[in-house]
Amino acid sequence: MNENFMKTKPVLPLLLSMSLPMMLSMLVNSLYNIIDSFFVAKISEDAMTALSLVFPVQNFINAVSIGFGIGINAVIAICMGANEVKKAHTAATIGLFLAICHAIVLTVGSIFLMPSFLKMFTTSQSVLSLGIQYSNIAFCFTIVSMTGISFEKIFQSVGKMTVTMISMCCGCITNIILDPFMIFGLGPFPAMGIKGAALATGIGQTVTLVIYLLIFILRPLSVHIHPKYWKADKKTIGKLYAIGIPATLNMALPSLLISLLNAILAAYSEVYILVLGIYYKLQTFLYLPANGIIQGMRPVIGFNYGAKEHKRVQQIYRIVLIMNGMIMLFGTVICLVIPDRLIGLFTTNPDTIRIGQTALRIISLGFLFSTFSITASGALEGLGKGIQSLIISLCRYLLFIIPAAFILSHLFGAVGVWHAFWIAELFTAFVAIALRHAIHE
Incomplete structure (x- = not known):
């Protein structure tokens, strides 16, 4: 074999x-x-x-x-x-x-x-x-x-x-x-x-x-x-945990984010919490194919990194970036064109649909930016660089979006929370681009 x-x-x-x-x-x-x-x-x-x-x-x-x-x-x-x-x-x-x-x-x-x-x-x-x-x-x-x-x-x-x-x-x-x-x-x-x-x-x-x-x-x-x-190979055990612990935190952070955003939105109306829940159900079908590509990439990029095929590592990263970018572009277009129909899959309440379509249109502005963060984070995990991957996830799920949501909600009401999504994705994209040099080492 x-x-x-x-x-x-x-x-x-x-x-x-x-x-x-x-x-x-x-x-x-x-x-x-x-x-x-x-x-x-x-x-x-x-x-x-x-x-x-x-x-x-x-x-x-x-x-x-x-x-x-x-x-x-x-x-x-x-x-x-x-x-x-x-x-x-x-x-x-x-x-x-x-x-x-x-x-x-x-x-x-x-x-x-x-x-x-x-x-x-x-x-x-x-x-x-x-x-x-x-x-x-x-x-x-x-x-x-x-x-x-x-x-x-x-x-x-x-x-x-x-x-x-x-x-x-x-x-x-x-x-x-x-x-x-x-x-x-x-x-x-x-x-x-x-x-x-x-x-x-x-x-x-x-x-x-x-x-x-x-x-x-x-x-x-x-x-x-x-x-x-x-x-009891301390070096191997250390590598397993050096990648495994950040990857675990990466997966746990979205749950923490949802809880904190729910706490902010609860001050306005339970309808906003419902809309946030609907958004996360919908975005699963967008990020699901992207995550499938990431899972397929990890062993390939790790194997080539171990084989010192650095040019191929860069090529793999670029192609995955393009593939995920196309998925995110599709998601952006769908959310901008038919947001009412997407929200209507989960509710018939006209007020919820109205609030939801506004939320989808605003949040979707960050989808293309998220291409950089999800691709870089997955690639860094595949290369064994768990800390760099965790930094990207912390920025995306905690450090940028929560302060932005808190401040903007006080300035613009609940709609400010929706704007926090694309703002966080934009700034996290800059962080991911800054950390991508680790992929080219």
């Missing part, structure tokens, strides 16, 4: 072959999230509220899983590119072991702290009971979930994107099929309510992991995981 195709195949076809499977699997995953919420909402409003309150903790666990997985991915890809195969084996073995350790700590911690966490946001005994029922089952699958994500990133590091697509899609489809059966008691299944939703999610995650393990055993990768490659 040879990964040299990542430094010999023409860049555009290579990126498309690596990115398209990830875009499809992310689309299925987004569909699963929507359908899962749809079925839970059918139980009761309390069940949906409980799910919403548990979500931040689930999101944090997911951020740790994927963030550290990005660290595993980058270190393996760089080592393979440099033809340091034993170091890649060591990185994979240590990375998987540490991921399982993280999962054990998070499982115990989340189950133990969940009752106290829920009481911070609700006094309803019904919501509290439903939240604990859901979390006690869902968090028991944390080890399964985090192990599966680690294997996902290991497969991606050697270019096996189709395997990750198949595994993720099978898990999500299993979950979608089981949800109504286990929640409402269809066929041979008893009606389990919100417990059924949690169990269906866990079974879906188990299916994904089992597929990874079967393929890993039956069709071994060029990267091996074995106790003989385990050693």
Whole structure:
């Protein structure tokens, strides 16, 4: 098995072959999230509220899983590119072991702290009971979930994107099929309510992991995981965390941003909070293909960086920048031309549609600027430069947008928050351009 195709195949076809499977699997995953919420909402409003309150903790666990997985991915890809195969084996073995350790700590911690966490946001005994029922089952699958994500990133590091697509899609489809059966008691299944939703999610995650393990055993990768490659290599562990911790924070920052913006908008009307929520649902479908391209780029740019193919690294970066720019241009045009129809997908209230179309038109002015930040941040993660990537994300999700939103909301009301988006994207683009020299080193 040879990964040299990542430094010999023409860049555009290579990126498309690596990115398209990830875009499809992310689309299925987004569909699963929507359908899962749809079925839970059918139980009761309390069940949906409980799910919403548990979500931040689930999101944090997911951020740790994927963030550290990005660290595993980058270190393996760089080592393979440099033809340091034993170091890649060591990185994979240590990375998987540490991921399982993280999962054990998070499982115990989340189950133990969940009752106290829920009481911070609700006094309803019904919501509290439903939240604990859901979390006690869902968090028991944390080890399964985090192990599966680690294997996902290991497969991606050697270019096996189709395997990750198949595994993720099978898990999500299993979950979608089981949800109504286990929640409402269809066929041979008893009606389990919100417990059924949690169990269906866990079974879906188990299916994904089992597929990874079967393929890993039956069709071994060029990267091996074995106790003989385990050693307390401080340098490798340091690299994994140097990339993994910033990547984790990168994924956790959007949740913090939404909470802070909700606090600012709450002073005006709940309608603005609703519009912000609708925007984030809509922007998922814009940034989803862009993130698929980023995921496809990471192992390619890391492999070529390790192989000291610096001109090719620059070429990869430029092509991804153009591809993401085209996606963002499309999104800008759509939001400027038919914002009322986009908002109308989620509400029929004319006041909400009026406020929402204004928000979309203003926010969309920053989409093209965001091309620089999301592409540079993803490329820097692939090169193992986690700190530089974190700086870009901090600027984009915290340092620029929150002060701008606070000041402009006092000057222009809630509409000032919408202007803060494109202003933050503009200034973050300058930061990303300033940091891009790290990509050309």
